[in-house]
Amino acid sequence: MLTIQNLTYIHPNKDLLFDNINLTLTQHDKAALIGNNGTGKSTLLKIIAGNLPSSAGVVQTLATPYYIPQLFGQYNHLTISQALQIEGKLKAFYQILEGNVTGVNLELLNDDWTLEERCTEALAYWGLEAFNLKQKMHTLSGGQKTKVFLAGISIHQPELVLLDEPSNHLDTAGRQLLCNFIQSSSSTMLVVSHDRKLLYLLDVVMELSKRGISVYGGNYDFYVEQKNMESQALNQEVRSKEKALRKAKELERETAERQQKLDARGKKKQVKAGMPKIMLNVMKNNAENSTSRLKGIHAEKVGAISQELHELRKELPVTDKMKFGFDQSTLHKGKILFTAKEINYSFGGQLLWQPALTFQITSGERIALTGLNGSGKTTLIRIILGENEPRAGTVQRAYNKTVYIDQDYSLINNNLKVYEQAQQFNSSGLQEHEIKIRLNRFLFIKDDWDKPCIALSGGEKMRLMLCCLTISNKAPDIIVLDEPTNNLDIQNIQILTTAINDYQGTLLVVSHDEYFLEQINVERIIHLR
Incomplete structure (x- = not known):
């Protein structure tokens, strides 16, 4: 076909x-x-x-x-x-x-x-x-x-x-x-x-x-x-190559030490034997050339193994390196963050939810917000964030730090470059080299630091967003994810999943990706009709 x-x-x-x-x-x-x-x-x-x-x-x-x-x-x-x-x-x-x-x-x-x-x-x-x-x-x-x-x-x-x-x-x-x-x-x-x-x-x-x-x-x-079998085989090959590199470096060191001892012993014998100076110089040059050749052979072998190891490591999965690195000690499980009693919203005089919504959000929960297109998921998020107020019913919000990550990653400023964007989240006073180490961890190498954010793909913006949250150091009380997997490939979804599962605070997710919701261990569903 x-x-x-x-x-x-x-x-x-x-x-x-x-x-x-x-x-x-x-x-x-x-x-x-x-x-x-x-x-x-x-x-x-x-x-x-x-x-x-x-x-x-x-x-x-x-x-x-x-x-x-x-x-x-x-x-x-x-x-x-x-x-x-x-x-x-x-x-x-x-x-x-x-x-x-x-x-x-x-x-x-x-x-x-x-x-x-x-x-x-x-x-x-x-x-x-x-x-x-x-x-x-x-x-x-x-x-x-x-x-x-x-x-x-x-x-x-x-x-x-x-x-x-x-x-x-x-x-x-x-x-x-x-x-x-x-x-x-x-x-x-x-x-x-x-x-x-x-x-x-x-x-x-x-x-x-x-x-x-x-x-x-x-x-x-x-x-x-x-892929898991390939990954296990690759990890085994990396470990084997690391062992070979250690042995090659050890052999290089032992050979250099042995050659130094032989050269020193030979020099003493030559001096005792009273050889002419010109002959001593010839033998000295021969010994130095021999030592140099040995060093070159071992350095070439070590270099070749190092390059092979570098290439193998590039093939390793990157998900485990991209976890949230912020301080989560201020998150207290079970604290009431949001309470809604009989709330509703209206468009053109028509109420959005039947029946009205009554629910609580407590610290540490993982909640999925589901419903058909047009059921008011985005409206409810805005009410939870305090951007909108309900037209009916009451809400109570505890003071909290909330991060809203939409599918366009609009927290990323397209007018900034990658390093400048990371610096915007540097509330903990990290040094320049520390920020760049974190950017590297999230796959932003030196060539990317001056790249404009507007040129980044959806997956790259997601990784930069995760990196920025890590740089800010303090964990938010609530992370809201709005259709986070829509523009991501499988590798970047795995990166996001790994990072989210490392987070200990409250998670509110709007997603139609049932597999993703399973992977991030959603505990409760608020379904809008």
Whole structure:
């Protein structure tokens, strides 16, 4: 169904993205394409879809791919039918029904007499039955736009489907519909996603990295198992190489000491024997050259092992290094931080929550805030943070330090450079080198310190946000996370999960990622209706 051979892509600025990529999908395969941000997953899908030319290599498909991109802004000026590329065929269908049976209309329709029926059924499946096909795309939410293009799969019935982060803008109900649809579909699918629940449904996992594409012949469970085995083998290899380096350095030291003793002993004998000065100088030079050669041999061996060890360490997982390093001693478990009694909010005179909300938040709790899109999750967060007041009911807030991390990481100032942003959180008076050590720990090397924050990816902003909280030293009483995994790859989700699990304060999370909520040990759910 899909064959890729020696595919290479070079950015217009001449930077190489990937080189000699090879991939094969057979009919009815459902494969996941995963990899860290920046490895080229979205670019690869665009090339397969024919929307972007490759720099070299061959892409062969037995069917025209149906491609659903990650972003939809380019369709905002179109109607739903135009975005789905069915407007002309629908017009021809309706004109034929009205009696205008022309050759042009018949050619446009191409005997597709069930088109209208498929449109109605597909939109209904995705909960879009209230929308008119002539409605402009800009009037739809991100989740609704995603559902429009997902409906297009049932409308066009393609044999090959390319999906780029299809669950990103969907709520929990929408994600479940997507999972059901993927399981029931007979199309061949290549899916770029970080949604672990979705990944478990796919038959094959393909990982794109700088080394190319590695194929794991099973679902995400199998992939994780294989990666753990690879990680254990890598750790064993690192330990083995560290041992070899210690032995090489020890041998280098012992050889140097032994040579020094031999040289000193030989010099004493030569002096006692009363050798001529010229002969003593010749022998001295020979000894020095011999010592220098030995040093060079051992230094070369130590250097080679050190370089191999350095390369191996670069492959090690980074999650364990990126934990919160702040003082958590001021956090007292069980303290009442927020109390709501019969609270409600209204838009246009209509109350938002039925029934009104009554709940408490105590220190140390891990709470998920769930509900369909439009159920008022963001409004409730603003009330908890003190940015809004309820229109009905009462709230009590204990004085606390709260950090709100939204999906755009807006606490990061895009006008600052990376080091300047870190310095903004330096309330504990850390020295410059100490800040840079922490930046390094969160993968911001020297070349990144002067990079403008606006140029950072979602994953990089998340890591910088975690680093800044560590630099501030004092743990916040509450951390609020609003859809934190939306724009992150799997590695960065693991980094975030590890850091959050190291935090001992109160956690309030808005997320449709059920797997993430399980991993951070959410204890209680506040569900909005």
